[in-house]
Amino acid sequence: MSQYKHVALIGLGLLASSISLAMRRAGMKARITGTARSKATRDTALKLGLVDAVFDTAAEAVKGADLVILCVPVGVMGAIAEEIAPYLTEGCTVTDVGSVKRAVVEAVNPHMPDGVHFIPSHPMAGTEKSGPEAGFASLFDNRWCLMTPLESNDHATVERLKVFWGALGANVEMMEIDHHDLVASVISHTPHLIAYTMVGVADGMNRVAKTEVVNYSAAGFRDFTRIAASDPTMWRDVFLNNKDATLEVLGRFTEELLALQRAIRLGDGDFLFDYFTRTRDIRRSIIDAGQDTNAPDFGRNKEES
Amino acid sequence: MSQYKHVALIGLGLLASSISLAMRRAGMKARITGTARSKATRDTALKLGLVDAVFDTAAEAVKGADLVILCVPVGVMGAIAEEIAPYLTEGCTVTDVGSVKRAVVEAVNPHMPDGVHFIPSHPMAGTEKSGPEAGFASLFDNRWCLMTPLESNDHATVERLKVFWGALGANVEMMEIDHHDLVASVISHTPHLIAYTMVGVADGMNRVAKTEVVNYSAAGFRDFTRIAASDPTMWRDVFLNNKDATLEVLGRFTEELLALQRAIRLGDGDFLFDYFTRTRDIRRSIIDAGQDTNAPDFGRNKEES
Numbered sequence: 001m002s003q004y005k006h007v008a009l010i011g012l013g014l015l016a017s018s019i020s021l022a023m024r025r026a027g028m029k030a031r032i033t034g035t036a037r038s039k040a041t042r043d044t045a046l047k048l049g050l051v052d053a054v055f056d057t058a059a060e061a062v063k064g065a066d067l068v069i070l071c072v073p074v075g076v077m078g079a080i081a082e083e084i085a086p087y088l089t090e091g092c093t094v095t096d097v098g099s100v101k102r103a104v105v106e107a108v109n110p111h112m113p114d115g116v117h118f119i120p121s122h123p124m125a126g127t128e129k130s131g132p133e134a135g136f137a138s139l140f141d142n143r144w145c146l147m148t149p150l151e152s153n154d155h156a157t158v159e160r161l162k163v164f165w166g167a168l169g170a171n172v173e174m175m176e177i178d179h180h181d182l183v184a185s186v187i188s189h190t191p192h193l194i195a196y197t198m199v200g201v202a203d204g205m206n207r208v209a210k211t212e213v214v215n216y217s218a219a220g221f222r223d224f225t226r227i228a229a230s231d232p233t234m235w236r237d238v239f240l241n242n243k244d245a246t247l248e249v250l251g252r253f254t255e256e257l258l259a260l261q262r263a264i265r266l267g268d269g270d271f272l273f274d275y276f277t278r279t280r281d282i283r284r285s286i287i288d289a290g291q292d293t294n295a296p297d298f299g300r301n302k303e304e305s
Numbered sequence: 306m307s308q309y310k311h312v313a314l315i316g317l318g319l320l321a322s323s324i325s326l327a328m329r330r331a332g333m334k335a336r337i338t339g340t341a342r343s344k345a346t347r348d349t350a351l352k353l354g355l356v357d358a359v360f361d362t363a364a365e366a367v368k369g370a371d372l373v374i375l376c377v378p379v380g381v382m383g384a385i386a387e388e389i390a391p392y393l394t395e396g397c398t399v400t401d402v403g404s405v406k407r408a409v410v411e412a413v414n415p416h417m418p419d420g421v422h423f424i425p426s427h428p429m430a431g432t433e434k435s436g437p438e439a440g441f442a443s444l445f446d447n448r449w450c451l452m453t454p455l456e457s458n459d460h461a462t463v464e465r466l467k468v469f470w471g472a473l474g475a476n477v478e479m480m481e482i483d484h485h486d487l488v489a490s491v492i493s494h495t496p497h498l499i500a501y502t503m504v505g506v507a508d509g510m511n512r513v514a515k516t517e518v519v520n521y522s523a524a525g526f527r528d529f530t531r532i533a534a535s536d537p538t539m540w541r542d543v544f545l546n547n548k549d550a551t552l553e554v555l556g557r558f559t560e561e562l563l564a565l566q567r568a569i570r571l572g573d574g575d576f577l578f579d580y581f582t583r584t585r586d587i588r589r590s591i592i593d594a595g596q597d598t599n600a601p602d603f604g605r606n607k608e609e610s
Contacts, residue, residue, distance in 0.1 A: 183517050186507050187526040197562045199584040202491050212488050214590045221492040223528035229588030232581035239569045257502045261555050264544045276537035279504040283534030285519045
């Protein structure tokens with residue numbers, strides 16, 4: 001299956017820069033063009049060699065590309081799609097890295113001309129960093145990339161994109177669009193909202209000094225702050241565009257939390273113990289599936305040495 | 306200031322085993338005795354060289370010790386204190402590693418004989434592992450140990466214990482007992498409860514397969530499962546014994562979460578964006594304070610290679 005010859009990256013943040021670095025690591029020779037809204041980002045991407053050429057507009061960046069990857073917040077995907085539509089090459093593939101899929105399909109697909117293949121993707125990898133300097137070549141290694149092909153997509157075109165994500169290091173799975181949005185809400189969107197909330201609560205407690213929150217964060221809170229430091233624009237758009245699934249999962253969450261709160265108030269130790277034992281089993285499964293390390297110190301010594 | 310000559314570890318889990326390893330790393334020559342409820346744990350601790358001698362009972366283990374460290378769940382501290390009281394050496398120091406301080410003081414202190422110094426401690430370090438094989442010598446390095454001395458404690462005795470925790474690698478701070486319990490609830494207890502809840506929700510969603518939760522956990526959920534894999538007995542006791550602070554912080558949490566939920570339902574993007582921007586600042590402060598790494602990939606490559 002042939003590799004893409006010209007890849008256009010629309011948006012040059014963490015995801016796009018990691019895609020570029022992973023492409024080069026995989027030995028792909030494709031020409032890489034790109035664009036970003038801010039001149040500073042475009043200049044940085046060019047200086048870092050992430051792109052062979054940058055353009056001021058998405059319309060220019062996609063000219064001649066046989067793969068266009070939309071690496072912008074979910075809320076602006078539709079406007080970008082409308083802008084680039086007249087400039088897309090016949091037969092090219094357009095994909096995206098959005099964390100929400102139904103809203104992106106509805107925003108992007110109506111703009112796509114005949115002969116252009118829009119195939120939604122969601123590479124589930126990231127850090128709390130943003131910007132072109134945040135990328136690294138191994139971001140996708142052993143992470144999952146969910147593709148949610150449309151009925152109109154032909155098999156060979158989907159397979160070609162699947163091979164691309166696989167070459168970047170990802171394990172690729174196909175998923176139905178709405179199911180994707182529910183799964184993403186459970187394992188990513190709602191946990192992010194919860195983390196944001198917990199950090200907001202800590203920040204707002206008058207009786208606890210901010211220095212105390214910061215200094216003593218290692219005891220459970222630190223992982224929350226890492227999650228809650230993610231890009232505000234991206235996450236605003238995720239929640240606004242995955243409203244139904246988020247509200248459903250939040251409803252469940254509040255219900256469960258109130259049950260635990262009640263057990264604490266009533267002193268029902270058995271309820272708490274059983275609940276905490278059940279959640280521990282899930283952790284074991286994740287270790288077994290190779291999605292996290294089992295090192296007793298999580299490798300923190302190495303990180304911080 | 307003289308080092309302790311004989312340290313008795315009551316309970317031989319993650320904390321006790323790390324204390325032993327950190328003591329030896331610091332070059333302390335003290336005799337270390339210990340006990341644990343299960344014979345298997347006692348045998349393992351002896352085999353690993355964590356203790357010079359193990360005993361079947363806490364009463365035997367503390368005989369002759371000038372420092373006794375209670376490394377058991379908060380809920381059994383009182384019973385242990387009552388058991389060891391008649392066997393404590395005049396002038397010895399008793400401390401603990403409990404995550405809650407008011408309840409421990411109330412459970413332990415009434416049993417302490419005259420001439421014995423009970424000085425509560427809370428080394429804020431841990432992993433989701435438990436048992437004598439989970440310990441490592443660097444667990445306390447650059448972590449905080451909060452001490453909540455009683456009015457009856459004399460300065461020199463408190464300083465001696467402070468030097469001990471410092472030699473194990475910890476930064477030691479003094480804190481008022483009830484303030485400790487509130488701070489601990491904000492930065493540790495409530496985040497743990499939230500993580501347990503979120504993992505419980507994911508586990509209970511019929512429409513999302515457990516394999517999906519496990520496989521795709523890298524996207525935000527994984528850190529929650531790590532927290533939610535912590536020892537169920539320890540955490541049950543924490544919540545039952547820090548009820549007031551936990552209920553207070555949970556009340557704030559629910560209030561904030563409902564405000565965010567409402568913003569999602571109403572499509573109020575500005576509210577979400579402002580909230581997420583504010584929480585990002587706290588993360589920056591934690592990085593600046595040296596309590597986490599700023600590496601773009603969190604050192605995960607190193608962990609998983």
